[in-house]
Amino acid sequence: MxxxxxxxxxxxxxxxxxxxxxxxxxxxxxxxxxxxxxxxxxxxxxxxxxxxxxxxxxxxxxxxxxxxxxxxxxxxxxxxxxxxxxxxxxxxxxxxxxxxxxxxxxxxxxxxxxxxxxxxxxxxxxxxEAVPAIEVIVCKRCHKASTIEHHGGQWCTNCGCFASPPDKKLLPSLQPGFEDRSRDAEEDYAIYSVCGWCHQNTDMTGGIYDDGEWMCGGCIGRYAR
Missing domain, CATH: 3.40.50 (Rossmann fold)
Structure with a gap:
């Protein structure tokens, strides 16, 4: 639906x-x-x-x-x-x-x-057909119900945090062999940035960009635990 x-x-x-x-x-x-x-x-x-x-x-x-x-x-x-x-x-x-x-x-x-x-x-x-009810999930951080499905969890579009944790199996950065994928230097540089949470210059594939800051896939995975 x-x-x-x-x-x-x-x-x-x-x-x-x-x-x-x-x-x-x-x-x-x-x-x-x-x-x-x-x-x-x-x-x-x-x-x-x-x-x-x-x-x-x-x-x-x-x-x-x-x-x-x-x-x-x-x-x-x-x-x-x-x-x-x-x-x-x-x-x-x-x-x-x-x-x-x-x-x-x-x-x-x-x-x-x-x-x-x-x-x-x-x-x-x-x-x-009857329309099934959708569960309203409120973000614990900002107390808003502005949540959407993202990587199997509910992500808050207001503050950029997960109201319910994502499914780690769906996170691209946690897939087997993810770090071993070969990229040339130009491609590597193009997708690297500083994470606003761990402050590391890291791969942002599978990350989230919110309010001018990146949250890397690793931080998303740690938050989901």
Missing amino acids: TKSLLLVDLENVHKVDLSRLDESYRAIIYVGANQNPPKASRKKETAHRFTRVDFQKIEGTGKNALDFHIAFQLGRTIETAPDTLCIVLSKDKGFDPLLNHLNKNGMQCRRINSLDELVPVVIQVASV
Whole structure:
């Protein structure tokens, strides 16, 4: 089943009812610097409605500041979970050239003006087969539910840590004979960098790049133990 990520521009679309979407959807709602998340998300009796929702508060103001945050998340998703269907909820047509570019590069993206454009599709799918519930995994480090499957584990796209450990059998850097593969000096240099965790200049094949820093495959393996 295709996983769907809904990215909401709350500055552009002020009212959002996610209760009509099935369990295959996760959402990140981007809240402007001069806005507040919906009151219902902060009330104990209604907070359960937002278990599949993360709120990202934009700290600064400026033209298109929120749009750039959504664009960043789209880029991060195409690198870590390219099979995810990304949907931008905004009436801003300025997203369209970027989404078209990502689609040409193998990603599945679209922009919608209203959730009404999604609901008929959801109802049609639900009438054919029941959609199984997706377990929500919250990152223990940043307490966000922005996790995606990566190397058999759940990787947090917010802070770059694993919320649940990866399967060591799937890590490229831990495969038998990995260190013995021959590469010429130019190729070797091209994929080597300094790991932000162990601070070693090491092979980054199978590693993760997050927030300007690399995490090498060895550190991923040690974190998974």
